[in-house]
Amino acid sequence: MKLWSKMIGLSLVAAFVVSALMGCAKQASEAEGTIAKIKKQGKIIAGVKYDLNLFGLKDPASGQVQGLDIDIAKQIAKKVLGDEHAIEFMEVTSKTRIPMLKNGDIDMIVATMTITEERKKEIDFSDVYFTAGQSLLVPVDSTINSIKDLTKDAKVLTAKGSTSAKNVREAVPDAQVMEFENYAEAFTALKAGQGAALTTDNALLYGMAQQDRKFRVLEETFTKEPYGIGVRKGDEEFAKLINETLKELQDNGQYVDIYEKWIGKKPN
Ligand code: GLU
Numbered sequence: 001m002k003l004w005s006k007m008i009g010l011s012l013v014a015a016f017v018v019s020a021l022m023g024c025a026k027q028a029s030e031a032e033g034t035i036a037k038i039k040k041q042g043k044i045i046a047g048v049k050y051d052l053n054l055f056g057l058k059d060p061a062s063g064q065v066q067g068l069d070i071d072i073a074k075q076i077a078k079k080v081l082g083d084e085h086a087i088e089f090m091e092v093t094s095k096t097r098i099p100m101l102k103n104g105d106i107d108m109i110v111a112t113m114t115i116t117e118e119r120k121k122e123i124d125f126s127d128v129y130f131t132a133g134q135s136l137l138v139p140v141d142s143t144i145n146s147i148k149d150l151t152k153d154a155k156v157l158t159a160k161g162s163t164s165a166k167n168v169r170e171a172v173p174d175a176q177v178m179e180f181e182n183y184a185e186a187f188t189a190l191k192a193g194q195g196a197a198l199t200t201d202n203a204l205l206y207g208m209a210q211q212d213r214k215f216r217v218l219e220e221t222f223t224k225e226p227y228g229i230g231v232r233k234g235d236e237e238f239a240k241l242i243n244e245t246l247k248e249l250q251d252n253g254q255y256v257d258i259y260e261k262w263i264g265k266k267p268n
Helices: 003-041 068-081 097-102 163-171 183-191 202-211 236-251 254-263
Strands: 044-048 056-058 087-091 123-125 130-132 134-139 155-159 176-180 197-201 215-217 225-227 230-232
Touching: 003 044, 003 068, 003 236, 044 068, 044 097, 068 087, 068 236, 068 254, 097 123, 097 230, 123 236, 130 202, 134 163, 134 202, 155 163, 155 183, 163 176, 163 197, 176 183, 183 197, 183 202, 197 202, 202 215, 230 236, 236 254
Parallel strands: 044 087, 155 176, 155 197
Antiparallel strands: 123 230, 130 225, 134 197, 134 215
């Protein structure tokens, strides 16, 4: 055999061995599951929002992320690792959260995410930990007082990858919906007068109205948005542990404390 053909043969064998080994490693980590991964890392990597007051908001001065989602995520870290600080927060948007979970960048999604049948095809969810409903944020002097007041030339702003974009199109088929990368960008556009209203979950809109009193939230909600914590499909062991944590927080009163701290009243 000529030298070059021997070399090609050898490198093919080497490539085969390397890819077989990598395959084993991948299979092992998949079989291991998220809890083992978290224990090995010594921390949970939680995908959270950075631009939503009351749920997940990063303070640029301190670098701290704060909100209801953050407090819940810390309690899951405490359950798995015995330390609520054994957690790293990574920013997700409504559009990036599912891909980031699926490719292993994050271990769970705690980011104002509604449990939907469509999303359940891609990931699994914990039990419901918060219930919101979609509404509209408008300037205080707006004549819009209901979703029915949206005329067909009214621009409605929201975030890409959200149920809000889909729902508003269903509720007002001829509305002009403008989708932004995240809610911070959508809110900036509303403040700049680029739309008549911003639409998403009422709890998130209250957080925005709190940041800028020139806007108000409509009382009316036109959808139900039950939030769940997202885990990788088939990750039953981790989902079970999260549900146990949520149950414990309910039973020991900590959930009510967290809710009151951010929402300003007791849950119904
Ligand atoms: N809860 C809705 C959703 O999951 C809106 C909030 C968000 O975009 O995170 O799409």
